[in-house]
Amino acid sequence: MPVYCITGTNRGLGLEFVRQLAQSADNTILACTRSVSSDLTDLKAVASSSTHILACDVGDLGSIREFVKEAAKILTSKKIDFLLNSAGINPAGWQSSLSLSPDDVLTQIRVNVSSWRRGLIR
Template identity: 70%
Template sequence: MPVYCITGTNRGLGLEFVRQLAQSGDNTIIAATRSLSSNLGDLKAVASPSTHILECDTSNVQSIHSFVKGVSQTLGSDKKIDFLLNSAGVNLASSQSSLNLSPDELQTQMAINVIGPAKIVELLLDASLLSNDVRILNMSSGLGSMQRASEIKPRKCAGYSISKAGLNMLTVHQSEDLKAQLPGVVVILMDPGWVKTRLGGAGAELEPSESIGGMLQVLHGLSGEDNGSFYHYSGEKIPW
């Protein structure tokens, strides 16, 4: 039974990951949500008997520490995470450009979109909770691509783009740094496309089911040669 660990599962892409993966009783799912006191009706509705809902505020390092302890208790000594999907993310003040960035909002986006995935991987590794062949998916965006962002007219989502470019560089480092302890590891970035979620906002055209279905197909077909790559949900490689 493969073990999946997914962040940001109370809505959007994370919720759809759980919905699709929970259709197989063979999958053990650790579904991380920012707060157990928030409305989890949608998540509970799609969860399987082998889905475990745990609290993890990815903007708070202490919360990540507590989450890792919960994962250890949930999995016990005989299971490790085979697929880690860092799906939690925020896009604040999309109208802001590089000329009117709010420091507070930029710091929040960096905390959730970059530091969160960094500490989750680090602390799960320290707790020996990642399998030797773990597949790690960090959720990026075409807006995090230097080439793609340079082609967007007019510019938008400056703070979000900056944070996702930071996540891209984090992933490049993780893909190499983790190999010393996990020889079979594969770490990738995914652009989910412009999906109809609260984060996607008005104008999004892609259904979550199509985006997640494509990403899971890519994820399950990864080989060692894909380590450190940046993919579109369709399987196309994204330029840096």
């Protein structure tokens, strides 16, 4: 019974990963979304009884640490087998890659590329 941790599950690729994996009752899914208070109608519609919806903002170290605590309670002695990290941000969506400020580029790299270095994966 594999355990999947998927980030960015309230839409896009993350939501589709949950939909596909939830079709097998053998899969345990930790479906991570930036906020559990946002509209999760689509995610809840595809989730199975073995899907756990948790908050995990991959751009916030405190949120990642809280996720780790909550995941440990759910999994008890199990470990995460697969991480599908599909969460990402585009804080300046109106800009092109040629006009992004250095701060915007650093923020995107910090969130979109390096969440494994911030404690999500050990």
